[in-house]
Amino acid sequence: xxxxxxxxxxxxxxxxxxxxxxxxxxxxxxxxxxxxxxxxxxxxxxxxxxxxxxxxxxxxxxxxxxxxxxxxxxxxxxxxxxxxxxxxxxxxxxxxxxxxxxxxxxxxxxxxxxxxxxxxxxxxxxxxxxxxxxxxxxxxxxxxxxxxxxxxxxxxxxxxxxxxxxxxxxxxxxxxxxxxxxxxxxxxxxxxxxxxxxxxxxxxxxxxxxxxxxxxxxxxxxxxxxxxxxxxxxxxxxxxxxxxxxxxxxxxxxxxxxxxxxxxxxxxxxxxxxxxxxxxxxxxxxxxxxxxxxxxxxxxxxxxxxxxxxxxxxxxxxxxxxxxxxxxxxxxxxxxxxxxxxxxxxxxxxxxxxxxxxxxxxxxxxxxxxxxxxxxxxxxxxxxxxxxxxxxxxxxxxxxxxxxxxxxxxxxxxxxxxxxxxxxxxxxxxxxxxxxxxxxxxxxxxxxxxxxxxxxxxxxxxxxxxxxxxxxxxxxxxxxxxxxxxxxxxxxxxxxxxxxxxxxxxxxxxxxxxxxxxx
Numbered sequence: 001x002x003x004x005x006x007x008x009x010x011x012x013x014x015x016x017x018x019x020x021x022x023x024x025x026x027x028x029x030x031x032x033x034x035x036x037x038x039x040x041x042x043x044x045x046x047x048x049x050x051x052x053x054x055x056x057x058x059x060x061x062x063x064x065x066x067x068x069x070x071x072x073x074x075x076x077x078x079x080x081x082x083x084x085x086x087x088x089x090x091x092x093x094x095x096x097x098x099x100x101x102x103x104x105x106x107x108x109x110x111x112x113x114x115x116x117x118x119x120x121x122x123x124x125x126x127x128x129x130x131x132x133x134x135x136x137x138x139x140x141x142x143x144x145x146x147x148x149x150x151x152x153x154x155x156x157x158x159x160x161x162x163x164x165x166x167x168x169x170x171x172x173x174x175x176x177x178x179x180x181x182x183x184x185x186x187x188x189x190x191x192x193x194x195x196x197x198x199x200x201x202x203x204x205x206x207x208x209x210x211x212x213x214x215x216x217x218x219x220x221x222x223x224x225x226x227x228x229x230x231x232x233x234x235x236x237x238x239x240x241x242x243x244x245x246x247x248x249x250x251x252x253x254x255x256x257x258x259x260x261x262x263x264x265x266x267x268x269x270x271x272x273x274x275x276x277x278x279x280x281x282x283x284x285x286x287x288x289x290x291x292x293x294x295x296x297x298x299x300x301x302x303x304x305x306x307x308x309x310x311x312x313x314x315x316x317x318x319x320x321x322x323x324x325x326x327x328x329x330x331x332x333x334x335x336x337x338x339x340x341x342x343x344x345x346x347x348x349x350x351x352x353x354x355x356x357x358x359x360x361x362x363x364x365x366x367x368x369x370x371x372x373x374x375x376x377x378x379x380x381x382x383x384x385x386x387x388x389x390x391x392x393x394x395x396x397x398x399x400x401x402x403x404x405x406x407x408x409x410x411x412x413x414x415x416x417x418x419x420x421x422x423x424x425x426x427x428x429x430x431x432x433x434x435x436x437x438x439x440x441x442x443x444x445x446x447x448x449x450x451x452x453x454x455x456x457x458x459x460x461x462x463x464x465x466x467x468x469x470x471x472x473x474x475x476x477x478x479x480x481x482x483x484x485x486x487x488x489x490x491x492x493x494x495x496x497x498x499x500x501x502x503x504x505x506x507x508x509x510x511x512x513x514x515x516x517x518x519x
Contacts (some may be wrong), residue, residue, distance in 0.1 A: 005154075008330030012191075012337065016168050019183050023176030030374050033177030034108055034353050040268035041182055043275020048189035049182050049346070050263040050276065051283035054086065054254055055192070056343030057145030057336050058138075058407045059291050063250075065315035068295020069305070071243055072223025073215070075296050078247050079288025085251035087284040091277040094255065096518045097426040098264035099273070104512045108265070109350075110258040110418065111358035117425050117509055118433040119501065121362065126440060128358035130417055131258050132351050136388055138410035139347045143392030145313070146340045152317035153329060162389050169341045170385045173348055174378045178266065181345045188338030189283060195335030196290035198328070199320075206323050208300045223299055236478060237458065245477040252484055253411040256419035258354070259346040270518045294319070344385070352380035405476050412480020416443035419484050420491030428495075429506050435494035439487040446486055450479045 026032065041049070067075045101107075105116040110131065115124035146165055147158025172180040204211055218224050227240050235241060254260045267273055298315045301322070308314040320332055356377040361368050368376075395406070421436035455472030456463065463471070472479070500506075 002326055004327045005330030005333065009333055009337070012334045013164070013168055015187065016172055016184055016341065019180050019187075020172035020175045023172070023180040023183065026176060026179045028374070029370050030108070030357070030377070032179065033374050033377060034349070034357075040266050041272065042268055043272040044279055045182050045186055046263055046267045046272055047276040047279035047283060049185040049266075049342075050087070050091075050260060050280045051287065052185045052189045052192065052339065052342035053259050053263065053346040054082070054284060055287045055291070055339055056142045057149070057340040058141050058343075059288070060336055060339060061145035061148050061316050062141060062313055062407065063246075064291040064295030065298060066295075066312040067243075067246060068292055069298045069312050069315055071227060071239060071296070072218050072221075072299065073225045073293065073296035074223075074227045074243060075292040076225065076289050077243065077292075078250055079290070079292040080285070081247040081251040082254075082288040083281050083285035085247075086254045088277060088281040090255050090260075091273065091280060094261070094423070094426065095264045095267060095273045095276065096270070098261060099267055099518055100514065101426050101509055102265050103514050103517075105509060109353050109357055110261060110422065111354050113425075114421060114436065115358075115362075117505075118421070118436050119505055120433055120437075123433070123436060123440070124358050124362060127418070128354040130440070130444070131354045131414065132384075134410050134413045135259070135347050135351045136384075136391055136410075137406045139344055139351075139384070139388035140392040140395055141406035141410070142340045142344050142347075143389060144395055144406070146336055147392070148313050149317045149320070149333065149336050152314060153321045153333065159393050162392055165337070165340060165344070166385045166389045169344050169348070170382045173345050173381045173385075177378070178349060181342070181349060182266075184345065185342045188342045191331075191338045192287055192335055193283065195331055195338075196287055196294075199294055199324070199332060199335075200290050202324055202328070203294055203297055203319065206301075208323075209297055214297065214300050218296070218300065221299075223296070237475070242477070245481050248484070249408065249412060249415075249477045249480045252419070253415040253480065256415045256417075256422045256484075257411065258414070258418075259343075259350040261422065262346070262350060269516065273518065344388070348381045348384045348388075351384045352377050355380050405473050408476030408480060409473055412476050412483060413444070413447050416447060416480060416483025416487050418487070420487035420489075423488070424491050424495070428492075429510055430495050430500060431491060432495045432498045432500055434498040435491045438494045439491045442490060443483045443487050446483050447479060450482060451476075454479060 063078070064075070067078065101117075102113060105113065107113040107116050111124045111128040114127050115121060143162045143165065144158075147161050150156045150161040151158045172184060176183075203209060208214060215224070227243060267276055295316065298319065301319050302308050302315065305312065308318045320329065324332060356373055360376060361373050417440045420439040421431070424431045425436070451472030452465075452468055453472070454475045455468035455470065458471045458475065459468060
């Protein structure tokens with residue numbers, strides 16, 4: 001049966017390599033490599049690309065385990081929020097506006113959008129550096145999640161799994177770019193969809209849960225769908241507030257992450273947007289609800305966290321190992337592999353593109369040919385994958401921080417910097433350059449300050465600086481939400497009192513006639 005599991009995993013990896021070979025000659029230009037050519041993607045492809053980028057191994061291994069153990073079945077509200085705020089509402093508000101405006105401005109990346117929307121080369125450079133730096137811990141958290149699963153379930157050293165993941169993902173990303181990524185996302189999305197449904201059935205049927213019996217027991221112990229009781233912590237750190245912060249961070253954070261916003265750039269037309277809105281919402285609801293529901297069952301399997309080494313990152317891998325039959329483990333391993341590879345590819349593409357287009361082409365060598373820029377983007381995608389792999393390995397070896405908090409720090413910082421300038425930038429003509437700068441710089445400073453202050457506060461102002469920073473990073477969801485709120489509010493208020501952009505720039509962004517404008 002183990003042979004069957006390994007066969008399923010190997011066949012999946014061969015399929016990913018085959019996609020790389022198939023698409024190797026389809027990404028010859030920057031536009032092909034980054035935006036899948038001039039036609040764009042249909043709604044199904046765009047939706048699966050969005051959903052598989054949204055949900056990675058982090059949700060299954062880090063978030064579902066940690067917060068399912070802490071909140072019980074109430075953690076499913078995170079998944080529900082992700083579906084209706086992070087997918088449905090995000091597509092409704094941003095997809096059409098982003099597509100039209102990026103076509104008008106000929107913007108290929110988020111920093112490129114900021115440059116052409118606000119007329120600032122320095123903003124383009126600053127945002128590119130911020131994106132590259134803070135996507136690294138997110139990519140590393142993806143590696144860590146996958147490494148945890150394989151080391152526990154199959155007894156394979158985490159670094160070996162990380163290396164295989166890096167090589168295969170880098171391969172199809174290098175050869176095919178976004179064309180290869182979108183094809184693999186579609187396949188990976190189907191695997192994730194089916195895999196989560198299968199996992200739900202087996203965990204609900206397990207003796208520890210026994211369908212309604214276990215769900216009733218969870219509710220009686222204040223681990224049901226609605227949070228009861230208190231953890232004894234102060235208000236901001238208590239269970240209900242912590243859950244609210246998580247819902248807000250993971251649902252609104254994707255409104256300003258470069259790797260998810262990129263999906264709107266490539267959507268084909270109005271029909272594709274309508275399809276994408278519906279499909280991405282259904283996908284997010286099934287994956288998000290399913291993952292957190294499974295995590296919410298964790299206390300039924302391991303009432304004592306010491307049974308899984310005292311680490312919530314180990315909960316889901318142990319549940320999979322101890323509950324699912326051999327022969328099915330391969331499918332679930334492929335599910336997490338698929339979630340990891342799709343997210344890693346999108347993050348790597350976003351990072352390599354901002355360095356290549358927004359730093360190299362814009363600052364270092366403005367006369368660089370399209371061919372050279374495309375090749376450099378391919379190479380930097382490999383470099384980003386390599387850096388993330390090393391960071392993930394060091395994090396695992398030295399146990400630096402939890403998977404969930406690495407992701408929270410990345411999402412919170414990026415969304416805190418960009419949600420105001422980006423969201424208001426596509427919906428409101430009066431957004432100013434000064435306001436965008438106040439958001440980006442202010443959020444970076446605010447994040448750093450809050451990490452220290454919140455860390456010391458949690459430790460009752462009696463700890464070393466290093467311990468305080470570690471504790472502050474542990475509150476990254478709350479800090480991220482505060483910074484997102486700051487970004488939206490400061491961008492709006494400062495725009496009311498600062499010099500407006502030249503009228504011709506605003507007209508170009510909002511009114512310039514374009515072919516096939518989406519109404």
